[in-house]
Amino acid sequence: MAEQADHADRADRAGHADRAGHADHPAYPVGLRLHGRRVVVVGGGQVAQRRLPQLIATGAVITLISPSATPSVEAMADAGEIRWEHRRYQDGDLADTWYALIASSDTTANDAASAEAERTRTWCVRADDAEAATAWTPATGRSENVTVAVLTTTSQGRDPRHSAAIRDAIVEGLRDGTLAAPHHRTRAPGVALVGGGPGDPDLITVRGRRLLAEADVVIADRLGPRDLLDELPPHVEVIDAAKIPYGRFMAQEAINQALIEHAKAGKSVVRLKGGDPFVFGRGMEEAQALAAEGIPCTVVPGISSTISVPGAAGIPVTHRGVAHEFTVVSGHVAPEDPRSLVDWEAVARMRGTLVLLMAVDKIGAIAAALIAHGKDPATPVALVQEGTTAAQRRVDATLADVGERAVAEDVRPPAVIVIGDVVAVGPHSAPTTGQDRPGDQQ
Template sequence: PAADTADADTPETPRAGVALVGGGPGDPELITVRGRRLLARADVVVTDRLVPRELLDELPPHVEVVDAAKIPYGRAAAQEVINRTLIEHARAGRFVVRLKGGDPYVFGRGFEELLACTGADVPVTVVPGITSAFSAPALADVPVTHRGVTHEVVVVSGHVPPGDERSLVDWDALGRLRGTVVLMMGVERIGRFADALIAAGRPGDTPVAVVQDGTVPAQKVVRSTLEKIADEAAAAGVRPPAVTVIGPVAGLAPAG
């Protein structure tokens, strides 16, 4: 069956099933109203490490919480275990919330989980979340678009470096763009990404902003340029999770 687009708590929707819920970028108040409502109805919550802990602390004592980050397998095998966990609980008559940081479909493997569930005839409700790709920069006074400055935004995964045979990113094309590149999961190799963009034509003085722990009190912002960001991020002790914004918008700042 296709994903359910109706509210999961309407009389027509079965109690058992799976809801793929985006937990937002970190601040527990940035989950959607619908996401919080479904979370309150959960029998089982399968969660990731980037989910706001406060959301889990609000759960009633009877709710079973499965920490997907602690599944002791490789990346691909762990995903199979997660899929099986969702399906088995739903088939046992439970309402399962798969709570993921940010938005489930923005580098969150959410659609893989939907395909697994629908392939097993398990009803699924999808609840989009606020992605850190845009919200973390926004709360650091970095707009990913601005009138007269950029007409494009490209969100890029940095889980593999430029030149890796697994990479699906055309770094030469990104280097020719003038707009905004939002780099996710790119902290550890930020120097390699910067070098690839410079080699492809981006000026070395292109503004860059790195936002660590966006939307929460521990948020840290490092502003630099493509040619300097690797050294300056390292000097500042930047660590994941962080979002990197590359382009003229990273050089904008409010007055005062």
């Protein structure tokens, strides 16, 4: 026993000596596996609110000790993600704890908890005094299955903002593919159906851009973000799958076969589509064709032009007191065409916003059908061509004259057509009151 006490005493002295001169020694980076292990958080304020989600994600058994908490932290407790003890810290709270985060506004309690962590050999982060802590939280970020953690080497000159900036640069590079990290394990071949967004290359999702950067073959639509193709390495094969209205096009069957053949050849294939793959994009047809051949398929949703293009033109598809719903309809088939699946009479009765895609050449017939079924001819209409791109333009009309206006202004596809009172709503329009309750925000 005397020998153990002597050993502990020497360890204490060594620990204190190290803390006295720890500015000269770098921190040792390590990843803590906290699943099923006890973690204590002291303080329920903004620091806890920021750090708790990552701790919860590890699967740790988390106890929060704090007399109060922010609404977000309280919601985590209500959801059962953490256990909240509504009180101040007491000596002994860190018993059997693997990791402690001390982040209260009570300096005395923080010092006491930090002292207990030192006695019990519990790794401890101090939000209020990093130099008194036994551990530091790195600036972390994630991209797919990679975690990036940036930590200042020593306590001298610690600059959390600089660490965060480095973290952000690395993560952004990994996500958008500008920071290439070659895979050293064989990747499973397959196809990713990637929604490229409405046209602006910055509006593709970070996951979509990363998969694009890793592709061997890209089968691209005309409406996809074309500027991104120029960033692809020279070895990437790009196949044009454009469907030009009343012009050249690649048949859907040929697109399906190209996806299958390249995937079976062991290549990583990206099917780059405009908007979202499943919004009039035939994405499910392609997924079904791949499934029939046993080829893995990943679907990456995209920002749909049905919402983003009106938004870019200053039109909200819903607005409090004006429209409580919006309906998206394909206009590639005229109302009188027997192939049409749209109940235009029901659509005309709706009070909300109507968004039409692929309807430029049919807008006159569609407007006439809506008016015939009772829609007010004075209903505002906006045609937004090449939305979110440098060539974007907006043409305003009414349901009564939109067919003529589209021809006179030479509106061409791709264009999104918005019908409804929201067209008249804008930053400079008078605020609406409506019948909604004050808390009903859309």
